[in-house]
Amino acid sequence: MSAKLRIHTRVRRLIHYIEDLENGTLQIPVFQRDFIWTNKNKLDLLDSLKQGYPIGSILFWQPINKKHAQAEKIGPFTVPARTDNFFYILDGFQRLSTILGCLINPEKSSLKCDTNIWKKDFLIYYDLEEQEFILPRTLNVESHKIPVYKLLDTRAAFLFERELRNKEYEEKDIEKYIDRYTELGTTLIDYSLPSIDLIGGEIEEVVDVFSRVNSLGSRISPDWMASALTYNSDQGFRLGTEIDNLLEDLKFYNFNKIKRVLILQCITNSFGKVYFDQFKIELLITQQKDDFIPVAKKSIESIKKAVQFLFEELLVMGGALLPYGIQLIFISDFFNQIEKPTENQLKKLKEWFWITTYAGYFTMYSISKQREAYYQFQDFLNDETVNPVYNDKPDLPFEVTDFPNKIHFGSVRAKALVLFMLNYSNDFKKVNADDTEGLKLSYLFYDVRDDDNKGNFFPESAVAILDRLQSIFPKSKDMSFMLEKKDDYSNYFITDEIKDIFINKGINYHREILDKRKYLIMDAEKSFVNKLGISYADATANGTS
Numbered sequence: 001m002s003a004k005l006r007i008h009t010r011v012r013r014l015i016h017y018i019e020d021l022e023n024g025t026l027q028i029p030v031f032q033r034d035f036i037w038t039n040k041n042k043l044d045l046l047d048s049l050k051q052g053y054p055i056g057s058i059l060f061w062q063p064i065n066k067k068h069a070q071a072e073k074i075g076p077f078t079v080p081a082r083t084d085n086f087f088y089i090l091d092g093f094q095r096l097s098t099i100l101g102c103l104i105n106p107e108k109s110s111l112k113c114d115t116n117i118w119k120k121d122f123l124i125y126y127d128l129e130e131q132e133f134i135l136p137r138t139l140n141v142e143s144h145k146i147p148v149y150k151l152l153d154t155r156a157a158f159l160f161e162r163e164l165r166n167k168e169y170e171e172k173d174i175e176k177y178i179d180r181y182t183e184l185g186t187t188l189i190d191y192s193l194p195s196i197d198l199i200g201g202e203i204e205e206v207v208d209v210f211s212r213v214n215s216l217g218s219r220i221s222p223d224w225m226a227s228a229l230t231y232n233s234d235q236g237f238r239l240g241t242e243i244d245n246l247l248e249d250l251k252f253y254n255f256n257k258i259k260r261v262l263i264l265q266c267i268t269n270s271f272g273k274v275y276f277d278q279f280k281i282e283l284l285i286t287q288q289k290d291d292f293i294p295v296a297k298k299s300i301e302s303i304k305k306a307v308q309f310l311f312e313e314l315l316v317m318g319g320a321l322l323p324y325g326i327q328l329i330f331i332s333d334f335f336n337q338i339e340k341p342t343e344n345q346l347k348k349l350k351e352w353f354w355i356t357t358y359a360g361y362f363t364m365y366s367i368s369k370q371r372e373a374y375y376q377f378q379d380f381l382n383d384e385t386v387n388p389v390y391n392d393k394p395d396l397p398f399e400v401t402d403f404p405n406k407i408h409f410g411s412v413r414a415k416a417l418v419l420f421m422l423n424y425s426n427d428f429k430k431v432n433a434d435d436t437e438g439l440k441l442s443y444l445f446y447d448v449r450d451d452d453n454k455g456n457f458f459p460e461s462a463v464a465i466l467d468r469l470q471s472i473f474p475k476s477k478d479m480s481f482m483l484e485k486k487d488d489y490s491n492y493f494i495t496d497e498i499k500d501i502f503i504n505k506g507i508n509y510h511r512e513i514l515d516k517r518k519y520l521i522m523d524a525e526k527s528f529v530n531k532l533g534i535s536y537a538d539a540t541a542n543g544t545s
């Protein structure tokens with residue numbers, strides 16, 4: 001550890017933290033993580049304060065030689081600017097945002113307050129009758145429910161008692177509420193919160209300390225660490241914000257809920273640090289200090305191209321439908337290295353996707369085999385004549401597992417089936433993500449069902465991945481309209497024979513309809529998979545071998 005980095009500890013009451021914020025002693029580094037706590041998180045924290053439970057220490061840093069850009073807000077409050085003698089909040093930002101946001105009275109504080117944010121997220125009440133913290137649906141609440149910030153105001157207690165009497169509360173209730181008010185107020189005023197102060201040192205050392213401090217608790221998130229180490233005020237680069245913006249862009253493709261760590265893996269992969277290598281992001285940044293920002297930006301653009309490719313070329317209509325997260329790493333690397341892919345390269349990439357999906361590629365191989373698969377894919381990126389698919393036993397074809405009876409998105413095999421049906425219905429053609437009218441492919445998920453949903457191997461939950469498209473589709477969740485019309489729905493595995501059963505025998509023969517449709521799907525899937533060079537386990541589709 002550098003001799004310049006010193007560590008001090010302090011234990012102070014909550015009101016001292018409020019004073020520090022008001023005079024600018026507390027600052028938020030611009031690379032700090034955003035406030036993400038839910039209402040439940042906030043209520044649980046306040047309850048811990050009420051019980052006198054420890055909530056952990058706060059980690060501060062006072063840089064000596066280098067000033068980092070500062071964020072403007074903590075919770076609803078604007079932080080007063082200060083150029084010296086201040087501490088950055090490193091760990092505990094979520095807790096302090098909650099505590100300060102809820103306990104500071106915006107009408108009496110010198111801090112500028114965004115009242116809309118305050119009322120929406122930080123105006124928490126304490127119900128003196130039920131003795132619990134609440135977020136009321138309306139500001140018109142009973143007098144015995146009081147804003148938390150008033151508990152720190154001793155004068156407010158007298159006003160509160162007067163209000164109870166004016167509202168003609170019974171004397172016994174007034175006495176009970178005042179006792180509870182005073183007791184909780186005293187608990188909050190006297191609550192002591194420890195802090196660890198890091199004085200001096202460089203950001204790399206501070207992040208290392210942070211990581212070690214959290215090693216037994218919640219680890220520092222990798223993207224926050226990267227943000228801290230790479231923040232560049234001149235370029236306006238903050239990796240956490242870049243990832244936020246990326247996820248916002250990916251909403252259009254229903255990929256906005258992919259894990260941030262997967263995005264980081266795509267970025268680190270751009271430096272040749274493969275996803276299965278246990279490689280510390282801070283070490284990568286230290287080694288690639290000058291290159292990290294431009295490479296990260298390019299990688300983020302490649303992720304966008306990869307997601308668009310998955311959606312439009314393979315009809316992966318959302319992150320929940322992506323069979324393996326690792327596939328996104330590979331495909332992002334493809335677009336990162338190949339600016340203008342040829343038709344042959346795109347064709348091979350699609351075949352690679354289907355084979356890795358149906359073969360259980362990333363679950364059957366050990367890390368050493370996955371490394372070989374990765375290197376072979378890299379060879380393909382350099383030479384399109386190379387087969388991108390690695391097979392450690394080239395004389396033995398990959399094999400598909402059994403046909404799924406239900407669709408659930410924890411199963412790669414089930415996702416493979418859904419993707420196959422989506423693409424089959426569209427003749428394996430490319431779609432335009434902007435063409436919502438042409439994306440009525442969710443009909444695939446609809447099925448003839450009986451009242452209790454028995455025998456349905458395409459459950460209604462399967463349409464959940466198509467949130468962006470739902471508004472343009474019929475409300476009906478079955479395929480009866482297909483069975484009643486003369487239109488050709490063979491791409492959806494609805495034949496004239498199936499229509500005849502429905503028209504002549506009725507919905508009561510749903511089991512016969514489902515079975516015939518299932519065999520049609522199995523036969524078509526088997527043919528598709530066999531063309532990929534994969535052995536189909538369900539060799540008895542339609543009752544034939």
